[in-house]
Amino acid sequence: MKIQQVTDLVSIKRSIESGNDEQKTVVKEIIAKVRRFGDAALKELTEKLDGVCLSSFSVTEEEIADAYAQMDTRFVSIVREAAENIRTYHEKQLRPSWMTTQENGTIIGQKITPLDSVGVYVPGGTAAYPSSVLMNTIPALVAGVKRIVMVSPPNREGKLPAPVLVAAKEAGVHEIYKVGGAQAIAALAYGTETIHAVDKITGPGNIYVALAKREVFGDVDIDMIAGPSEIAILADDTARADEVAADLLSQAEHDPRACSILVTPSQALAEAVSIEVERQLKLLLRQDIAARSIADYGRIYVTSNMDEAIETINQLAPEHLEILTEKAFELLGKIRHAGAIFIGRYSTEPVGDYFAGPNHVLPTNGTARFSSPLNVDDFQKKSSVIFYSEKALMENGEKIAKFARVEGLEAHARAVEIRLKNIRETH
Amino acid sequence: MKIQQVTDLVSIKRSIESGNDEQKTVVKEIIAKVRRFGDAALKELTEKLDGVCLSSFSVTEEEIADAYAQMDTRFVSIVREAAENIRTYHEKQLRPSWMTTQENGTIIGQKITPLDSVGVYVPGGTAAYPSSVLMNTIPALVAGVKRIVMVSPPNREGKLPAPVLVAAKEAGVHEIYKVGGAQAIAALAYGTETIHAVDKITGPGNIYVALAKREVFGDVDIDMIAGPSEIAILADDTARADEVAADLLSQAEHDPRACSILVTPSQALAEAVSIEVERQLKLLLRQDIAARSIADYGRIYVTSNMDEAIETINQLAPEHLEILTEKAFELLGKIRHAGAIFIGRYSTEPVGDYFAGPNHVLPTNGTARFSSPLNVDDFQKKSSVIFYSEKALMENGEKIAKFARVEGLEAHARAVEIRLKNIRETH
Numbered sequence: 001m002k003i004q005q006v007t008d009l010v011s012i013k014r015s016i017e018s019g020n021d022e023q024k025t026v027v028k029e030i031i032a033k034v035r036r037f038g039d040a041a042l043k044e045l046t047e048k049l050d051g052v053c054l055s056s057f058s059v060t061e062e063e064i065a066d067a068y069a070q071m072d073t074r075f076v077s078i079v080r081e082a083a084e085n086i087r088t089y090h091e092k093q094l095r096p097s098w099m100t101t102q103e104n105g106t107i108i109g110q111k112i113t114p115l116d117s118v119g120v121y122v123p124g125g126t127a128a129y130p131s132s133v134l135m136n137t138i139p140a141l142v143a144g145v146k147r148i149v150m151v152s153p154p155n156r157e158g159k160l161p162a163p164v165l166v167a168a169k170e171a172g173v174h175e176i177y178k179v180g181g182a183q184a185i186a187a188l189a190y191g192t193e194t195i196h197a198v199d200k201i202t203g204p205g206n207i208y209v210a211l212a213k214r215e216v217f218g219d220v221d222i223d224m225i226a227g228p229s230e231i232a233i234l235a236d237d238t239a240r241a242d243e244v245a246a247d248l249l250s251q252a253e254h255d256p257r258a259c260s261i262l263v264t265p266s267q268a269l270a271e272a273v274s275i276e277v278e279r280q281l282k283l284l285l286r287q288d289i290a291a292r293s294i295a296d297y298g299r300i301y302v303t304s305n306m307d308e309a310i311e312t313i314n315q316l317a318p319e320h321l322e323i324l325t326e327k328a329f330e331l332l333g334k335i336r337h338a339g340a341i342f343i344g345r346y347s348t349e350p351v352g353d354y355f356a357g358p359n360h361v362l363p364t365n366g367t368a369r370f371s372s373p374l375n376v377d378d379f380q381k382k383s384s385v386i387f388y389s390e391k392a393l394m395e396n397g398e399k400i401a402k403f404a405r406v407e408g409l410e411a412h413a414r415a416v417e418i419r420l421k422n423i424r425e426t427h
Numbered sequence: 428m429k430i431q432q433v434t435d436l437v438s439i440k441r442s443i444e445s446g447n448d449e450q451k452t453v454v455k456e457i458i459a460k461v462r463r464f465g466d467a468a469l470k471e472l473t474e475k476l477d478g479v480c481l482s483s484f485s486v487t488e489e490e491i492a493d494a495y496a497q498m499d500t501r502f503v504s505i506v507r508e509a510a511e512n513i514r515t516y517h518e519k520q521l522r523p524s525w526m527t528t529q530e531n532g533t534i535i536g537q538k539i540t541p542l543d544s545v546g547v548y549v550p551g552g553t554a555a556y557p558s559s560v561l562m563n564t565i566p567a568l569v570a571g572v573k574r575i576v577m578v579s580p581p582n583r584e585g586k587l588p589a590p591v592l593v594a595a596k597e598a599g600v601h602e603i604y605k606v607g608g609a610q611a612i613a614a615l616a617y618g619t620e621t622i623h624a625v626d627k628i629t630g631p632g633n634i635y636v637a638l639a640k641r642e643v644f645g646d647v648d649i650d651m652i653a654g655p656s657e658i659a660i661l662a663d664d665t666a667r668a669d670e671v672a673a674d675l676l677s678q679a680e681h682d683p684r685a686c687s688i689l690v691t692p693s694q695a696l697a698e699a700v701s702i703e704v705e706r707q708l709k710l711l712l713r714q715d716i717a718a719r720s721i722a723d724y725g726r727i728y729v730t731s732n733m734d735e736a737i738e739t740i741n742q743l744a745p746e747h748l749e750i751l752t753e754k755a756f757e758l759l760g761k762i763r764h765a766g767a768i769f770i771g772r773y774s775t776e777p778v779g780d781y782f783a784g785p786n787h788v789l790p791t792n793g794t795a796r797f798s799s800p801l802n803v804d805d806f807q808k809k810s811s812v813i814f815y816s817e818k819a820l821m822e823n824g825e826k827i828a829k830f831a832r833v834e835g836l837e838a839h840a841r842a843v844e845i846r847l848k849n850i851r852e853t854h
Contacts, residue, residue: 016645074829075829075830075833078826078829078830079830081826082826082830089527089535092525092527092537093537095522098519100516100519106783107770108516108783108784108785110519110520110785110802111759111762111768113763113764115796115797116763116796127834127835128834129834130830130833130834131830131834163833163834199796199797200797218443218794220797221794221797221798240849242845242849243842243845243846243849246838246841246842246845247842249838249841249842250836250838250839250841250842252838253836253837253838253839254836280841283841284837284838284841285835285837286835286836286837286838290838329814332538332812335538335810336540336543337540337543337808337810338810339810339811340810340811340812340813341538341810341811341812341813342813342814343534343812343813343814344814344815345846346815346816346817346819346820346846347813347814347815347820348820348842348843348846349839349842350827350828350831350836350839350840350842350843351813351815351820351823351827351843352811352813353831353839354827354830354831355823355826355827355830356533356535356813356815357535358535358537358811358812358813359811362811363808367645367648368808368810369542369543369626369808370542370626370627370647370648370808371648371808372808372809372810373809373810373811375537375809377804381764381790381795381796381797381798381799382799382800382802383762383764383765383766383767383768383795383799383800384766384767384768384779384785384786384789384800385759385767385768385770385785386767386768386769386770386774386778386779386783386785387756387769387770387771387774388771388773388774388778388783389773390773392773393773393774393775393778396778396782399505399508399509399782400777400778400781400782401777402501402502402505403502403505403506403509403557403558403781403782404777404780404781406502406557406590407554407555407556407557407558407590408554408712408713409677409680409681409713409777410680410711410712410713411673411676411677411679411680411711411713411717412677412680412776412777412780413777414673414676414677414707414710414711415670415673415674415676415677415775415776415777416775416777416778418669418670418673419670419772419773419775422667422669422670
């Protein structure tokens with residue numbers, strides 16, 4: 001693994017696949033078809049693209065029972081415990097509506113309400129990610145969303161993976177449909193006979209899913225379109241090279257474009273980690289993916305001191321940050337930008353990916369400068385509440401009318417003044 | 428104004444101008460030029476597009492003093508009071524970072540931090556909107572953003588409007604530059620010699636500004652691109668027709684595509700308001716705009732009862748909602764979707780546009796179903812914090828490794844197991 005001095009500009013930025021014109025045209029056609037023909041279009045597209053002809057898209061209670069029967073009970077209980085941890089953590093994020101009152105009768109505040117309905121896309125393909133089901137649906141449930149709809153492409157037998165169904169059931173998802181791709185996004189955005197429209201769509205997907213989400217955005221809300229994943233590890237010479245290397249590799253196995261970075265003032269650690277990475281790489285099942293990721297996007301930066309290392313981390317604004325230093329807690333206040341911060345050697349990233357409770361849907365590609373992990377706020381919205389008493393309007397009405405006139409908005413001024421006149425006439 | 432029965436589907440949805448290919452090309456060229464040539468490009472584009480050649484883009488202290496000298500002191504004190512109200516309201520939205528602890532040593536929480544820097548676009552042209560300056564900048568200041576940069580196109584004398592400068596100074600903006608259009612957005616996103624890059628850009632603008640914001644999104648964050656404004660008024664026969672009509676018109680004067688809707692179970696009120704709108708329309712300065720808006724997007728819906736009226740409001744999800752009914756507070760709990768809710772006859776919309784404290788940047792075009800008024804959260808981000816003790820990892824490590832293996836992520840499992848092994852070897 002390459003070791004280098006830290007330069008002025010260190011970035012994890014990788015280009016995000018934005019789709020070509022042909023893909024965009026395909027997506028637009030699929031959306032138009034689903035809007036026009038509803039379920040019939042879904043059926044046709046599922047047959048064409050997923051290679052299976054379904055009489056119904058709804059996942060039945062029987063299919064869910066089958067899924068449980070397929071999983072070992074130990075895994076089910078782990079999923080249940082993870083779901084409980086995720087629920088507990090996200091419940092702490094709940095905020096009440098609030099108001100303030102003034103003696104002149106004014107009341108102002110914020111009314112906080114859940115979205116009515118949310119759709120969650122779960123990718124198909126070879127790997128099934130039950131953790132992704134938990135992480136995308138539980139915050140919405142905690143937020144108070146009354147209708148959570150999961151969609152995922154069926155395999156050639158017309159089934160969804162058992163771990164995904166078990167996770168959906170444990171989370172408390174309300175409806176599950178076997179439909180994927182751009183057609184699933186269109187159904188969620190505009191509704192069909194079977195799948196009613198939702199207000200927001202979250203969850204990862206392939207390029208067609210991403211383009212479809214971008215296309216329906218505005219008619220419904222969407223979550224951020226994520227780039228490849230990354231980890232940055234801030235470590236000093238108290239860190240163990242074997243553990244640091246294992247963590248870098250756990251990121252690298254995700255994707256050839258995943259990015260794993262060690263930032264350390266310790267040349268000795270840098271060298272030891274570099275050797276360990278090469279050694280452990282050979283033990284991995286997904287060795288090819290991890291090796292490409294490490295070669296292309298893996299870096300070890302040696303800094304002249306800890307402050308420079310911290311500044312490098314803030315510049316990276318990594319999705320995942322591990323602090324593996326002697327006094328890790330002391331550095332927390334200096335970290336300005338990171339999606340999730342793992343403190344100390346026992347807090348290895350997989351702890352957060354699956355189990356501890358915080359969300360694993362995190363801002364990637366440096367967007368932690370301005371974005372947050374998926375959270376309860378993403379499934380609620382605020383309404384401002386304003387109540388003025390007669391007294392409050394009498395006190396402030398003329399100032400408001402004056403302000404409106406400076407902006408050239410005469411009718412705004414008049415809306416206030418007609419009330420002042422009516423009040424004066426009544427008294 | 429047209430009166431009609433409420434139909435099954437009532438919508439305020441209007442198409443949002445998305446720009447043509449020529450405009451998109453122009454914007455891309457401007458951005459490329461600013462990225463390449465920095466200040467020199469800004470200078471050239473400002474001369475070409477705004478018709479003024481500037482030696483410096485920075486607004487000087489002298490220019491701000493001149494602006495104060497031009498404004499009457501009463502207006503300055505109104506701006507100051509409005510700024511104070513807006514500040515107080517937004518300060519109530521501040522949330523602390525938090526954590527929870529467990530007996531096994533686990534600590535999890537959320538670290539909440541402000542964005543480093545924010546750019547605010549203020550449109551030029553004939554009308555100057557000091558209220559827009561206050562509403563866009565104060566939430567960022569309250570959030571703790573250390574660097575707030577305002578940009579606005581200069582007039583042909585190379586100046587910005589006095590009310591805008593006064594509002595910026597009262598709000599506490601850190602830097603002000605005389606540059607507008609797509610070139611200002613490019614400067615904020617990528618930086619020039621004079622204007623350093625920011626992390627997020629907010630504020631309204633023309634189609635070139637909107638397209639530029641869309642183009643730089645991802646490299647920096649942007650706020651939602653707003654559609655035309657709207658108001659819905661929920662009223663019964665206790666409401667005064669002259670006041671309802673004045674409020675509908677105050678919305679209509681903004682824009683020919685603004686939308687003003689009355690929803691009421693009272694046929695008598697509907698008829699009286701219809702007549703009042705026509706009468707008051709003739710008194711307005713911006714009569715042409717308001718008349719077109721009322722003709723094209725003004726509606727009075729008569730419902731069979733109050734519940735149906737409320738359901739119609741929720742379907743509309745209006746930007747502004749006024750509740751002008753006998754027991755207005757009793758209905759608040761039934762309103763699920765609205766940007767800002769004005770309760771009772773003394774809480775006319777301009778109260779919130781300028782003065783009461785809540786933000787006037789609100790979700791338009793039905794997006795209140797899933798979006799919120801501009802608020803402090805928009806200028807902060809959260810980082811998850813995870814600390815596992817040795818004991819916590821020993822308790823949960825094997826479960827986490829099992830979960831990772833079900834997902835086929837071997838290196839994730841190994842990152843946990845290498846620690847379990849190291850712990851066992853130490854003891």
